[in-house]
Amino acid sequence: MTWTKKVLRVNLTEGSVNEEPLNMDWAAEYIGQRGLATRYMVAETDPDCDALGPDNKLIFATGPLTGTAVSTAGRYSVITKSPLTGAIACSNSGGFLGAELKSAGWDMIIFEGKSPSPVMLNIINENAELVPADDLWGKSVWETDKLIHEKSGDPQTRVAAVGRSAEAGCLYSAIINDLHRAAGRSGVGTVMASKNLKAVAVRGTRGVGNIKDPARFMKSVAEEKQVLAENAVTGQGLPALGTQVLMNVINEIGALPAKNMQLSQFEGAHNISGEAMLEPRKSDGKPNLTTNAACFGCTIACGRISTVDRTHFSIENKPEYWGNSGGLEYEAAWAMGADTGVDDLDAVTYVNFVCNEDGMDPISFGATVAAAMELYEKGVITKEQTDGVELKFGSAEALVWCAERVATGEGFGADLGLGSKRLCEKYGHPELSMTVKGQEFPAYDPRGIQGMGLTYATSNRGACHLRSYTVASEVLGIPEKTDPAVTEGKAGLVKAFQDATAAVDSMGLCVFTTFAWTLDNMAPQMDAACEGDWTVDRLVEAGERIWNLERDYNIKAGLSGADDNLPERLLKEASKAAPTEGQVCNLDQMLPEYYQLRGWTADGQVTDEVRQKFSLPG
Amino acid sequence: MQRSLTIDPEKCTGCLQCEMACSFENEGNFNPAKSRIKVFTFHEEGRFVPYTCTQCDEAWCMQACPVDAIKMNFTTGAMEVNEQTCVGCKVCTIACPFGTVNYNVDTGKVVKCDLCGGDPACATACPTQAITYVDASATGLDKMRAWASKTDNAQATT
Numbered sequence: 001m002t003w004t005k006k007v008l009r010v011n012l013t014e015g016s017v018n019e020e021p022l023n024m025d026w027a028a029e030y031i032g033q034r035g036l037a038t039r040y041m042v043a044e045t046d047p048d049c050d051a052l053g054p055d056n057k058l059i060f061a062t063g064p065l066t067g068t069a070v071s072t073a074g075r076y077s078v079i080t081k082s083p084l085t086g087a088i089a090c091s092n093s094g095g096f097l098g099a100e101l102k103s104a105g106w107d108m109i110i111f112e113g114k115s116p117s118p119v120m121l122n123i124i125n126e127n128a129e130l131v132p133a134d135d136l137w138g139k140s141v142w143e144t145d146k147l148i149h150e151k152s153g154d155p156q157t158r159v160a161a162v163g164r165s166a167e168a169g170c171l172y173s174a175i176i177n178d179l180h181r182a183a184g185r186s187g188v189g190t191v192m193a194s195k196n197l198k199a200v201a202v203r204g205t206r207g208v209g210n211i212k213d214p215a216r217f218m219k220s221v222a223e224e225k226q227v228l229a230e231n232a233v234t235g236q237g238l239p240a241l242g243t244q245v246l247m248n249v250i251n252e253i254g255a256l257p258a259k260n261m262q263l264s265q266f267e268g269a270h271n272i273s274g275e276a277m278l279e280p281r282k283s284d285g286k287p288n289l290t291t292n293a294a295c296f297g298c299t300i301a302c303g304r305i306s307t308v309d310r311t312h313f314s315i316e317n318k319p320e321y322w323g324n325s326g327g328l329e330y331e332a333a334w335a336m337g338a339d340t341g342v343d344d345l346d347a348v349t350y351v352n353f354v355c356n357e358d359g360m361d362p363i364s365f366g367a368t369v370a371a372a373m374e375l376y377e378k379g380v381i382t383k384e385q386t387d388g389v390e391l392k393f394g395s396a397e398a399l400v401w402c403a404e405r406v407a408t409g410e411g412f413g414a415d416l417g418l419g420s421k422r423l424c425e426k427y428g429h430p431e432l433s434m435t436v437k438g439q440e441f442p443a444y445d446p447r448g449i450q451g452m453g454l455t456y457a458t459s460n461r462g463a464c465h466l467r468s469y470t471v472a473s474e475v476l477g478i479p480e481k482t483d484p485a486v487t488e489g490k491a492g493l494v495k496a497f498q499d500a501t502a503a504v505d506s507m508g509l510c511v512f513t514t515f516a517w518t519l520d521n522m523a524p525q526m527d528a529a530c531e532g533d534w535t536v537d538r539l540v541e542a543g544e545r546i547w548n549l550e551r552d553y554n555i556k557a558g559l560s561g562a563d564d565n566l567p568e569r570l571l572k573e574a575s576k577a578a579p580t581e582g583q584v585c586n587l588d589q590m591l592p593e594y595y596q597l598r599g600w601t602a603d604g605q606v607t608d609e610v611r612q613k614f615s616l617p618g
Numbered sequence: 619m620q621r622s623l624t625i626d627p628e629k630c631t632g633c634l635q636c637e638m639a640c641s642f643e644n645e646g647n648f649n650p651a652k653s654r655i656k657v658f659t660f661h662e663e664g665r666f667v668p669y670t671c672t673q674c675d676e677a678w679c680m681q682a683c684p685v686d687a688i689k690m691n692f693t694t695g696a697m698e699v700n701e702q703t704c705v706g707c708k709v710c711t712i713a714c715p716f717g718t719v720n721y722n723v724d725t726g727k728v729v730k731c732d733l734c735g736g737d738p739a740c741a742t743a744c745p746t747q748a749i750t751y752v753d754a755s756a757t758g759l760d761k762m763r764a765w766a767s768k769t770d771n772a773q774a775t776t
Contacts, residue, residue: 067648068638068648069635069638069639069642069648069743071635071745096634103648103649103650103651156651179661204651205649205651205652206649207641207645207647207648207649207651207652208647208648208649209646209647209648209649210647211647214642214646218642222742225635225745229745239631290663290664291631291664291665291666292631293631293632293664293666294631294632294633294634295633296633296634297633297634297635297638298631298633299633299635299745301631301633301745301746303631305664306664307664323661323662323663324661324662324663324664325661
């Protein structure tokens, strides 16, 4: 233990709900959560299937440590085939739902098929049932959450839901749990809506236990909490400023992309930074940030709880937005701020609320608006499409208008819901899409941070910072400082980060612990809690196995080495920001070595040797 | 020296480490549903407030108990439930004005905070010192210190 060793299988076509044992042979090899759910996807689905068809499956998966006292161990992931990328999707979320699901007695839920009409899944411990959700269809995540709570009468019920954007087919819709935590990327919410599954409500009161060695476990947990508390990033930077601690830091080194990644610095960065969120505003003297907040069991507490200025144009006539809700994190603030050229903190915070309310990935949304703005400034998109709105870089009004349209899918919102790649293709300028494998970039310019270029290019879910966060090493010096301008050594760095992160995710922990922890800090906690001997070596091996399994899935889904690429802009248009001036991303200097270190062929195929080494399924 | 749990909601992040520590200490697993300390989230206001028994001296629960199952531990000052004696009548849960005595359906007894015999697990687990276990006669000291610094005019002029 502490797997519950139980899987809840929900067949939406038949309307059936069944319990089955967890495959513990697979758990020994793939740990849980991300790794284990991918193993189920490989066994049960055709990678070539239509992501939005009934043959795709949608898995909510916890890790073996989810729901225990290990710091940050409240996480779950949603694993499915992505409609945005056509690759495997794995979107990780915090909040409280993951731990609640575990406490109800389930390691994972596998949704299959498609319901003929809207339904939701109600779980109260071992009792799970599908119930009609016609009354919830057409409602936002926030309305859905409220209605479910009114019905259950239990404020402790945890809810995950999709919003109106997903129902309208937006390809980057998220699944939102606990009002403002998101399984955010790759359109996992779009898949959920395609199955007519509106929400999952969970109440678990059984507890998570069966700790292998309780005394050793509690001692280890206490020691490692102390490590997080004493670290400058996890103990001070993240609680005080959240991930927004990065906005000014990354801007200053000339690696903050701006205006659809045309630039590598943003003149308005400070106005949308973590520091700006603490400054009292003129209207009421209150700062944007009310407090920091933790996900389940997290002793870092990087979450932001914010308000928008009541006198701001976006909400002055909308009292429903006057209260507190989930505030800006760095990637969201970057995508909807720097990348669109908008430095209006209130506008960006309001748009973040809208993304939570109707379940959009703020990174993909912001980056798609940025692409649309460039198309507008080039005269390709005109006021005809935008109902007269001037879709210019820097326009807070345009940003707000876009968010409200994508939330419901009306008008030009449907175009924006396609994501940057399909939008730019539709308007004849694919070169303006800042994406890898169809997924929009997050907030680090690979011209300024070379390792992130390789990270984006090789990420198994398309452009993503959370698959190997080499910023830690290249900018923050964790675990050791490497030069962000240099490509040498980055292939090995990226591989090591990718494998370790796959293990971190699969245990049910948050990757933000890795500012302070390495697997050396995690393995003792894992080993004291769970059956089997869990050493650092075994976790690294499992991480590499998971990475190869995901890669293999993608190859079978029709992707290839040719998809491990970056937009020309990042390879050829040099940075104009002073600290990184003249730099491009030298992906070609890193990719061949990376393939070699992976043991793949020169064109990026997983070899038979690798398959045998990790006993990958046929 | 008798000590009390002191709660400072301003410092709470809502992480539930206290609830996990409490349930693990008392029930043997991580189960916020069985915790004797609860963190309440006021979402619109952006506030997290831990709440548990304050160990009243003239405790309503103790006085209401018809079988004298609730007694003061004179070392810790905690009102403790004797599970052998408790008949599960729940009168104490009605008598308590704060709602901090609750019935456990699995055991048929009532449960409440007993300060873990003088080493409360919640306070140890709390990462932000929102829950501390301090001298019972000086629980206001931190607040006094904070206000003292604000009323120190000399500081403003230096």
